[in-house]
Amino acid sequence: MVLATIWLIDGVLQLQSLFFTKSFGLQMISGMSQGNPSVVARPIVLSGTIIGHHAVLTDAFFAVVQTAIAVAIAWGPTVKVGLTASIAWAVGVWWVGEGLGGVLNGTANPVNGAPGAVIVYALLAVLLWPTDRSRQEAPFIASRGVGASIAKGLWLALWGSLSYFAVLGANRSPQELHNLIATEANGEPGWVAWIDHHAANLVDHRGLTVTVVLAALLLIVAIGPYLPASLANTTVALGALMGLTFWVVGENFGALFTNGATDVNSGPLLILLAAAYWRWSPSPDSAPATEPTLSLAGA
Amino acid sequence: MTNPGWLNDIFAGVMVAIAVYSAGRLVAAHRWSRPTHQDVDVAHILMGTAMAGMLVSGLNPIPSGVWEVVFSGLAAWFIWRCYRFVKDPSTGFGYDQHLHRLSRRLIHLVMSLAMLYMFLAAVPAALRSGGSMAMGAASGATTNFVLLPLVFIVSLFASAIWELNRLGHLSASRTPQSQAAPAFASVRSGSPTSSETSNTTGQGADKVRSRWLAPRLEEVGHIVMCVTMGYMLVLML
Numbered sequence: 001m002v003l004a005t006i007w008l009i010d011g012v013l014q015l016q017s018l019f020f021t022k023s024f025g026l027q028m029i030s031g032m033s034q035g036n037p038s039v040v041a042r043p044i045v046l047s048g049t050i051i052g053h054h055a056v057l058t059d060a061f062f063a064v065v066q067t068a069i070a071v072a073i074a075w076g077p078t079v080k081v082g083l084t085a086s087i088a089w090a091v092g093v094w095w096v097g098e099g100l101g102g103v104l105n106g107t108a109n110p111v112n113g114a115p116g117a118v119i120v121y122a123l124l125a126v127l128l129w130p131t132d133r134s135r136q137e138a139p140f141i142a143s144r145g146v147g148a149s150i151a152k153g154l155w156l157a158l159w160g161s162l163s164y165f166a167v168l169g170a171n172r173s174p175q176e177l178h179n180l181i182a183t184e185a186n187g188e189p190g191w192v193a194w195i196d197h198h199a200a201n202l203v204d205h206r207g208l209t210v211t212v213v214l215a216a217l218l219l220i221v222a223i224g225p226y227l228p229a230s231l232a233n234t235t236v237a238l239g240a241l242m243g244l245t246f247w248v249v250g251e252n253f254g255a256l257f258t259n260g261a262t263d264v265n266s267g268p269l270l271i272l273l274a275a276a277y278w279r280w281s282p283s284p285d286s287a288p289a290t291e292p293t294l295s296l297a298g299a
Numbered sequence: 300m301t302n303p304g305w306l307n308d309i310f311a312g313v314m315v316a317i318a319v320y321s322a323g324r325l326v327a328a329h330r331w332s333r334p335t336h337q338d339v340d341v342a343h344i345l346m347g348t349a350m351a352g353m354l355v356s357g358l359n360p361i362p363s364g365v366w367e368v369v370f371s372g373l374a375a376w377f378i379w380r381c382y383r384f385v386k387d388p389s390t391g392f393g394y395d396q397h398l399h400r401l402s403r404r405l406i407h408l409v410m411s412l413a414m415l416y417m418f419l420a421a422v423p424a425a426l427r428s429g430g431s432m433a434m435g436a437a438s439g440a441t442t443n444f445v446l447l448p449l450v451f452i453v454s455l456f457a458s459a460i461w462e463l464n465r466l467g468h469l470s471a472s473r474t475p476q477s478q479a480a481p482a483f484a485s486v487r488s489g490s491p492t493s494s495e496t497s498n499t500t501g502q503g504a505d506k507v508r509s510r511w512l513a514p515r516l517e518e519v520g521h522i523v524m525c526v527t528m529g530y531m532l533v534l535m536l
Contacts, residue, residue, distance in 0.1 A: 004460045009452065012530050017302045056303060067526075074463040189445050257445045257536050 002272050003124055004073040007086065010263045011067035018260050019059045025052025028260075032098060035105030040095070047096045065089060083125040090122035097262065106169045110162040110218065111250035112180060113266040120269035123158065127151055127276055139229075142276035152225040155277060159222035159239065166215040174207040181249060187258045199249045217242065229279045236274045243270030302534065310527050311354040317520045318347030324512060333512040338380065342373055342407050343520060346414055350527060353417065363418050370414040377408035406458045406525075413451040413528055420444075420535055448532040455532075459525035462518050 018024060030048030033041035051058045069089060072082025094100060094116050101108055101116030108114030129145035138144040143151040170176050178200045185196035203210045221242065224235025247253060247267020254265035321343035328335040349366050352359025381404045 001457070001460050001464055004464075005453070005457045008456045008460060008526070009529075012452075012456075012526065012533050015302065015306065015530060016533065020303055060306075070460065071463060074460045075466070076464065253446075253449070256449060259536065 001074060003086070003121070003128065004070045004082070006264060006268060006272075007066055007070035007073065007121075011063050011065075011070060013256075013261055013263065014059060014063035014066060016259055016261075019062075019262070020056050022052045022055050024055060024059065025049065027052075029097060032096070034099075035102075035107065036099050037104060040100060040104060044096050044099060079130055083129060086125040087122045090118045090125070093118045094122070103165075108165040108168060109171050109176075109180060109250075110165050110266075111177065111214075111246055112184065113246070113251050114165050115161060117254075117263050117266040117269055120158070120266055120273060123154060124269065124273060124276070127154065127273075140225075140277050140279045142273070151277070155225050155273075156222050158273075159218055159224075163215045163218035163222060166211050166218060171211055172208050174205050177207045177210055178204045184250065184252050184255075187260075188252050188255075189257050192252050192257060195249065196252065225277055232277075233279055236277045239277075240271045240274035243267045243274065246270070307354040310530060311351040311358060313523060314347040314351040314354070314527055315358070316347075317524055318344045318351070320516070320520060321347065324517070328512045331512075333510055335512040336403075336517070338376065339403070339407060339517070339521075342377075342411065343524060345369055345373060346410060346524060346528070349414060349418075350524075350531060353421065353531065363421075367415060367418050370411050370418065374408060374411035374415060377404050377411055380404045381408060402458075406454065409451060409454045409458075410524070410528060413448070413455065413532060416447060416451065417531060417535065420448075445536055448535055452529045452532050452536075455525040455529045459522045459529075462522050462525075466515060466518055 025048045028048075029051055030045050033044040033048070036044070065085075066089070069082055069085050072078040072085060075082070098116040098118060099105070101114050101119060103115050127142040127145050131144050133144045133147075139148055140151070142155070145151075146154075165171070181196050181203065182200040185193040185200075188196065217238065221235050221239040224232050224239065226232075227235065244267060247265065247270075251265040251267055252258075254263065254267070255261045256264065321340045324335055324340050325337065325344075327333065328337075328340075348358075348360065349370070352366075381401065384401050384404060
């Protein structure tokens, strides 16, 4: 249900006035092509042009699709259809709407949401796929859909990549993190800008040190599921805390207050993901869970 | 920048339909002696009418100052309902029913407060723009309270999804009456009925549930109302 709620928020965010204008397609979408290889950039520019010239129609379509995904996931009988659509739509948006999250053009930074919130939607849809694995077979909810070893591998790949992106290229420079956070303050309400300015001052001229520490912490989170249960839960909690920190400082609550947000950004998704990897104590009642996805979502 | 007029018209039309339907529920429940959530239906009438008026200024039947008083009163009513339920939840129900019945009042309290927020935040902007109540982003001091509408939005959408999920289970189970009985067993005339304090399991529950007035339609109305209110709050972020 949490995933469905986030999709519903995204669907309604798509109805903001900015997205019914040409600038959404011609500037926001097409702008995602910058720095990407031509094979990636061309479809983005083409899509941006089409969206820009049919802004009202395409934006209304996007809103309907995302709302329909939310409804399908929440409506019990169509949950698998909803999750399948969630994966397909997320991959498409990751390419066209987010330019593959800056992964290929060297601008990815986990602090402001890289490698893209929407790819975490797809990951969650895979992990939350409804199955009849019992609690004994699946030590945490994310392992019910694909099994524990694959789920751990996906967690390692995601958080490991976040660790890598943290120290990628310009992110290591002394001022990059400061500049990134300070720039985010533009257009935000006063108290959000205040948080940004103070956070930016904290990391001023300390970019390299902070990013190395950040990368180390992200790496610890990445290997967390391979540790014993109590340590694994500690690292998962650390992951959720980092997701929350990114959401508040680097992502400015998904830039929801700027009237230009298309989604809630990665912070809440990382927290939801962490919840799906939380290991519970073995239950004396080992009866199979009948609706794993929905029971997670309802948690 | 403003949203397309047709979009606001659609949402306003839906709100008018929900308000009319909720009024119809009250009349039907009275004529056919069927139980319904009277306070919820009244809340839906008021909220549907007010939201339609905010979306399309020509549909606003009364001044915004009056709406503020109305929704303050409605919020106070649901606070009172929550208080009474917390104070005396021992009506023979299990935990699930307890949770649902409290959450039902809580979400309508949240909706009342969200309506109040929208009027308080929108009116200064409307005055500046010549009195129109058309929706727009909050400005001035209200921009410092944007976390509040965000909390409202998340609560409303979570409620909509939760109710939708319940509807899906009811549909899939093909035994809606026995499963849904506790969830809908609630209030009549603002106080617990005999059906609320007894006959809530087995045959008794089936009987109560089967008499309840179109509970799924009531839920659908609630879901649509939550989404519309969330849409309006998003425009005010």
